[in-house]
Structures are given as structure tokens and as C-alpha cells.
Amino acid sequence: MDRQQQMEERLWDYIDGLSSTDERSLIGQLIADNREWQIKYRELLEMHEAINASELEAPSLRFTKNVMEDIARFQVAPATNSYINKNIIRGIGAFFLVMIVGFLVYLLGQMNWAGTGGGSTSNLLSQYNANVEKLNWSKLLSGTSMNIFLMVNTVLGLVLLDLYLQRKKQRGSQA
Amino acid sequence: MVLTDIEIISKVLAGEQAVFAQLVERYRDYVFTLVLRFTDNREDAEEISQDIFVKAYRSLADFRGESKFSTWLYTIVRTSCLTFLRKKKLDTLSLDNERVFIQAENQDSGFRANQVELKSRYAMVNEAIRLLSPDDAQVITLFYKAEQSLEEIGRVMGLDPNTVKVKLHRARQRLKTKMEKNFSHEVRELQGD
Numbered sequence: 001m002d003r004q005q006q007m008e009e010r011l012w013d014y015i016d017g018l019s020s021t022d023e024r025s026l027i028g029q030l031i032a033d034n035r036e037w038q039i040k041y042r043e044l045l046e047m048h049e050a051i052n053a054s055e056l057e058a059p060s061l062r063f064t065k066n067v068m069e070d071i072a073r074f075q076v077a078p079a080t081n082s083y084i085n086k087n088i089i090r091g092i093g094a095f096f097l098v099m100i101v102g103f104l105v106y107l108l109g110q111m112n113w114a115g116t117g118g119g120s121t122s123n124l125l126s127q128y129n130a131n132v133e134k135l136n137w138s139k140l141l142s143g144t145s146m147n148i149f150l151m152v153n154t155v156l157g158l159v160l161l162d163l164y165l166q167r168k169k170q171r172g173s174q175a
Numbered sequence: 176m177v178l179t180d181i182e183i184i185s186k187v188l189a190g191e192q193a194v195f196a197q198l199v200e201r202y203r204d205y206v207f208t209l210v211l212r213f214t215d216n217r218e219d220a221e222e223i224s225q226d227i228f229v230k231a232y233r234s235l236a237d238f239r240g241e242s243k244f245s246t247w248l249y250t251i252v253r254t255s256c257l258t259f260l261r262k263k264k265l266d267t268l269s270l271d272n273e274r275v276f277i278q279a280e281n282q283d284s285g286f287r288a289n290q291v292e293l294k295s296r297y298a299m300v301n302e303a304i305r306l307l308s309p310d311d312a313q314v315i316t317l318f319y320k321a322e323q324s325l326e327e328i329g330r331v332m333g334l335d336p337n338t339v340k341v342k343l344h345r346a347r348q349r350l351k352t353k354m355e356k357n358f359s360h361e362v363r364e365l366q367g368d
Binding site: 008009012018047050051052053054055056057058059060063064066067068070071072074075076077078079080081082170 | 195199350
């Protein structure tokens, strides 16, 4: 940030009343003593006053009447928190959490923790390869439990993708 | 007797629908100006503004008084404007993309050159704000016209107050550039040269 920019920023803070007491007195002193600061201050203050004094745009004269005619057809809706039950939201969250934890426990329970014991890495790898070749994938993937597992994961994946896209969209509109 | 926003809202919630007109009168220029910053078309802006007040009326029970009514109303303004832009398939243009506004600016610059002497300095500032991107124009309007603090603007725009401060600073810089570019004569007068 160059000196000019820094000066402008400090002056805007001073004009907007956002600077600290010490900073205010320092800038007040600079405006009083320094011609450059004085000119810039006057320029920014005039712009600030012009923006402040500018008027809002006005809609047509019938505007209020039109709105009142429109709302005559409606009733005030009940407050959102009166019909959204937080317990239901929490229940859905708890359901997914239990599902995930349940599957993790089930998978960990199926694992053979005994291992081969003391074998070298190459031994382990060859045993792993042999085991993988022996696996009957079609039988494994056609099981009902596996189908449910895949379905739940797909739903969770979609939920996460939706959350991610929503956040990305929000960030995009704010940038 | 002038009723406060909260008093009006309480009356409306108690069934006095007609009192809502006071809120409309109080905030119609504010809403219309903000919408105009998004749409740049008076007819569309009026239609959207009307719709915003209807939505505000319908969801008035959701206003808990934790923020200013204008802050709450702005959240409806922003959502409605973005929905409108999406419907109009204008969402391909980023809110920060100034192409459209530069285009509009070039199209009527000749006309403006002839009319410029007739403009008051305030109309000139308004005109220059219209040439800014919607985001810049919103920040300036919210800060100056809606008298929202940086924290309040941050809350409705989902930004940190410091980010709002930087945005406001940049918006004012761009406004200054626009004014110098399009209204140099008036700017000189404004500066008393």
C-alpha cells in the first residue's frame, strides 16, 4: 500500500469516526500542520458530504397503495421457529451419525487384527495380493448390506456435495 | 404521533394491517434505491420493491427485533434481487463485473454531456453511484443512506466488518474516479477550485 493510499484510508477512518482517540488527535494535528493532509482531508470531506446529501431514488406515487392492495390478499405467516421443530433436525443429524459410527464399528469388527506377526513388508504384500485375488467381488457387492452401505454413502456424498456447492456459490456472490 | 418500527410491527402482528403502510412509506425509497442498484431499470425495480414489501409483511413474525428493521429488510432485498437476476439469466455476470455499467455509461455519455450542467451536485453523486457495480453501490447506500454500521452491513452481507471497511474504502475510491471521469467540471466546483 503506497503512502497516498494509506493517508486516504486514515483520513476516511477519521471522517467516518472509526479511528481511535489517539489516532484522531494525531490526524487532527496532521490536518492542522500539513498542507498535503489538509488538501486531501478537504477533498474527502467534501465527497463524504456530497454522498451524505445525495437523495434516495423514489418510486411512483402509487407505490404504497399498490403494496397495500397486494398485502390485502395475504396474512402474516406464523414465525418459522414456531413450526420448525429443532428436535427433528437434531434427530436427522443423530441418525446419520449413528449410521456412520455403526458401519465403522462393523467394518473394524470384521478386520483380522491378528496379522501375520513378524513378517517382512514383502511377505505382507504378497499375502495381501493373494488375499485380494481370492476375494469374490461379485458376491461381496451383491450382498444386501453392501447395497445399503453404498446407498447411504451415496446419499451422504450428495448431501456433502450440495453443502460444498452452496458455500462456493455464497462465496462467489460475496467476492 | 410517530410510531417506532417496533411499535408498527407489533400493531401489524396484532392484526392492524393498515398500519403497515407507515413502514412502507418510511422505507420505500430505501428499498427502491437498493433494488435500483441491482436492476438499473425503474420498472423492474418498482415491481421487485413491491414484492419485497409483500414478503416482508408475510414474514413479519420472523423479525425478532435483534437488529434494525432496515437491516432485516435488506436481507429480503438482497435475496429478491439475486433471484430476479437469476431469473433474467443475468447471473452470468458477476456482481463485481462492471461491463454492463461501463456499457451503459458509454451509451449515454453524450446525452449526459449536454445535461450535466442542469444536474445538482446531489443528482451527480447519485448518477455516479449508479455507474458503480451493484456491490459497490450497495455498500455505499447501506453505509450512508441506511446509516448501517460496518458490523450491521457485515452481518447482512455475510462479511467480516474489516472486509466491509475495505470494500467501502474501495467503493468510494471507484466513485471518486467515476465522478472525475464523468463529471470533472462539477467535481472541480465541488472541490471549490
